[in-house]
Amino acid sequence: QSVLTQSPSASGTPGQRITISCSGSSSNIGSNTVNWYQQLPGTAPKLLIYDNNQRPSGVPDRFSGSKSGTSASLAISWLRSEDEGDYYCAAWDDSLKGPVFGGGTKLTVL
Amino acid sequence: EVQVLESGGGLVQPGGSLRLSCAASGFPFSSYAMNWVRQAPGKGLQWVSAISGSGGATFLPDSVKGRFTISRDNSKNTLFLQMSSLRAEDTAVYYCAKGSEPAAFDIWGPGTMVTVSS
Numbered sequence: 719q720s721v722l723t724q725s726p727s728a729s730g731t732p733g734q735r736i737t738i739s740c741s742g743s744s745s746n747i748g749s750n751t752v753n754w755y756q757q758l759p760g761t762a763p764k765l766l767i768y769d770n771n772q773r774p775s776g777v778p779d780r781f782s783g784s785k786s787g788t789s790a791s792l793a794i795s796w797l798r799s800e801d802e803g804d805y806y807c808a809a810w811d812d813s814l815k816g817p818v819f820g821g822g823t824k825l826t827v828l
Numbered sequence: 829e830v831q832v833l834e835s836g837g838g839l840v841q842p843g844g845s846l847r848l849s850c851a852a853s854g855f856p857f858s859s860y861a862m863n864w865v866r867q868a869p870g871k872g873l874q875w876v877s878a879i880s881g882s883g884g885a886t887f888l889p890d891s892v893k894g895r896f897t898i899s900r901d902n903s904k905n906t907l908f909l910q911m912s913s914l915r916a917e918d919t920a921v922y923y924c925a926k927g928s929e930p931a932a933f934d935i936w937g938p939g940t941m942v943t944v945s946s
Contacts, residue, residue: 720872753932755873762923762936763865763873774934806873810930816889817863817931822872 721746722807722820729826730797738792738823740807746818750810752790754783757822758803766805767792794825802827830854830935832907832924837940844914848940850907850924855935858882858902861927864909866920867939874920877909878927892918914944 723741730736740752754767765774767783770790780795790809794801807820836848850862863878877898878887886898897910907924921941925933 750930751932755933762938763933764936765928765932765934768928768932768934808873808931814889816878816887817875819873819875 720821721811721814721818722809724807724820724823726821727824727826729828731828732797732799734797735793735795736797738805738825740790740820742788742809744788745813746809746811747785747790748788749812752783752785753808754792755806755808756803757806763806797827799827801825832926832935832937834922834924834937834940837922837942839943839945840914841946842915842944845912846914846942848909848911848922850937852905852907855926857905862900862907863925863927863933864898865923865925865933867923868920879907916944918942919944
């Protein structure tokens with residue numbers, strides 16, 4: 719059972735905009751920044767968004783993040799087939815004194 | 829090129845021990861906290877340990893505390909994870925990850941597989 723809650727699946731068609739949500743509590747998302755990771759099939763995770771809405775160098779601006787209260791969202795615009803994979807949210811948890819992850823959302827591009 | 833590369837995974841019996849290594853290059857290793865994150869087959873990500881840049885502070889979740897030890901050799905740009913009293917539920921791909929800030933891991937290795945089975 720993951721500390722952060724994500725819907726297990728999401729889907730969209732090429733060119734569409736989709737959002738993936740992540741729900742936490744006051745000890746994690748409510749008091750710390752949220753990061754998002756992309757894991758394409760058979761590969762290691764990659765940092766996609768940090769500090770709620772910042773993109774590392776090389777990440778397309780089709781990817782954006784936001785946070786409100788104890789929830790966060792990742793939006794992917796102009797969906798492409800190569801975006802298919804798993805997406806994880808993460809945040810520091812003050813009670814557990816460590817990083818916690820969501821269970822992941824599997825994105826399918828139809 | 830900034831990269832990290834894990835090694836040392838393999839098959840080990842329940843109750844056994846294993847030491848993972850992570851060789852880093854392309855960045856000032858001693859300036860950054862380093863982490864181990866694991867992923868059981870078909871499952872999500874789980875953070876299993878962190879160590880400060882100097883090596884003076886270590887952090888582990890209760891699920892592995894007392895069984896796993898994280899350390900680093902800054903003279904050799906290498907991170908280690910010593911695992912003992914291994915259980916079937918420790919079976920996973922173990923990733924080495926460079927920490928840029930809490931819960932933000934900006935460089936990941938390809939991972940090394942650990943299988944705990946008799």
